[in-house]
Amino acid sequence: MAHDHTPMMLTLALTAVVAMGPHVARAGTSDAPEVVRSVCAGCHGADGNGGNPTSAEFPKLAGKQSAYLRKQLKDYQTGKRKSPVMAPLAAALSPEQIEAVSAHYAEQTSRPATVTQSALLATGKKVYVDGNVESGVPACAGCHLPDASGNMRYPHLAGQHAPYTYAELRKFASGERDNDRGLVMQAVAARMTDEEMKAVSEYLAGLE
Ligand code: HEC
Ligand code: HEC
Numbered sequence: 001m002a003h004d005h006t007p008m009m010l011t012l013a014l015t016a017v018v019a020m021g022p023h024v025a026r027a028g029t030s031d032a033p034e035v036v037r038s039v040c041a042g043c044h045g046a047d048g049n050g051g052n053p054t055s056a057e058f059p060k061l062a063g064k065q066s067a068y069l070r071k072q073l074k075d076y077q078t079g080k081r082k083s084p085v086m087a088p089l090a091a092a093l094s095p096e097q098i099e100a101v102s103a104h105y106a107e108q109t110s111r112p113a114t115v116t117q118s119a120l121l122a123t124g125k126k127v128y129v130d131g132n133v134e135s136g137v138p139a140c141a142g143c144h145l146p147d148a149s150g151n152m153r154y155p156h157l158a159g160q161h162a163p164y165t166y167a168e169l170r171k172f173a174s175g176e177r178d179n180d181r182g183l184v185m186q187a188v189a190a191r192m193t194d195e196e197m198k199a200v201s202e203y204l205a206g207l208e
Pocket of ligand 1: 035036039040041042043044057058059060061064069072073081082083085086089090093101
């Protein structure tokens with residue numbers, strides 16, 4: 001599904017790169033770095049909680065650890081993590097801007113996202129807290145912490161848009177996303193059923 005939006009997102013990304021020239025301040029948190037207000041906010045929100053409900057494929061960045069954000073931006077720059085939308089945007093960032101945007105979004109507070117399939121919440125919680133002993137899915141909580149707030153090694157996942165989390169789990173499972181150190185998330189996702197991926201994504205969306 002996300003592929004249908006790619007041409008539109010590419011146009012947005014190119015517009016955003018052009019906007020990096022003469023900086024135009026838009027609405028946002030007043031202390032946000034200039035590049036956040038003029039470029040990133042359009043898709044991720046100035047406070048990292050996203051622009052509007054239709055932008056569910058643009059991940060929320062609020063509360064994600066700065067080390068994680070920095071790593072992702074560098075991986076987009078080198079092509080280690082592939083995204084036609086983020087590649088040109090990350091390429092335009094200086095090392096100082098990467099530090100500034102990572103610190104800014106790490107300091108923001110994540111809010112719960114929309115839960116559309118509440119019937120899946122119980123299954124999602126079970127997968128998150130216990131994993132699946134039969135198929136060998138480890139408990140997500142073991143690395144990402146019980147409240148999904150993460151730490152310096154494992155990213156914060158709480159409050160993320162469910163379509164984004166689900167898409168990333170699919171990409172880890174297929175090997176399309178392979179920038180995880182030691183391929184640890186690939187090993188986790190490869191053991192999950194589609195239902196488990198959907199359910200855990202809904203559960204995470206509802207967390208604070
Ligand atoms: C045109 C919309 C758009 C703009 C503008 C944009 N992004 Fe993104 N961003 C995306 C999309 C889409 C993804 C998911 C890409 C993928 O699948 O890897 C993403 C992913 C990310 C991620 C990875 C998130 C995670 O949880 O792993 C980071 C970090 C990020 N963007 C930072 C930024 C920063 C910093 C800026 C401003 C310089 C920015 N983005 C501007 C659309 C955008
Ligand atoms: C052994 C530790 C470990 C376990 C267990 C684990 N993860 Fe992860 N996870 C990671 C690491 C490390 C990353 C960061 C990968 C990177 O640097 O790109 C990650 C990244 C992710 C991401 C990408 C976040 C983003 O913003 O793009 C999602 C989604 C995710 N994990 C979901 C889960 C779920 C759901 C489970 C349980 C089924 C789980 N993880 C279990 C270590 C783990």
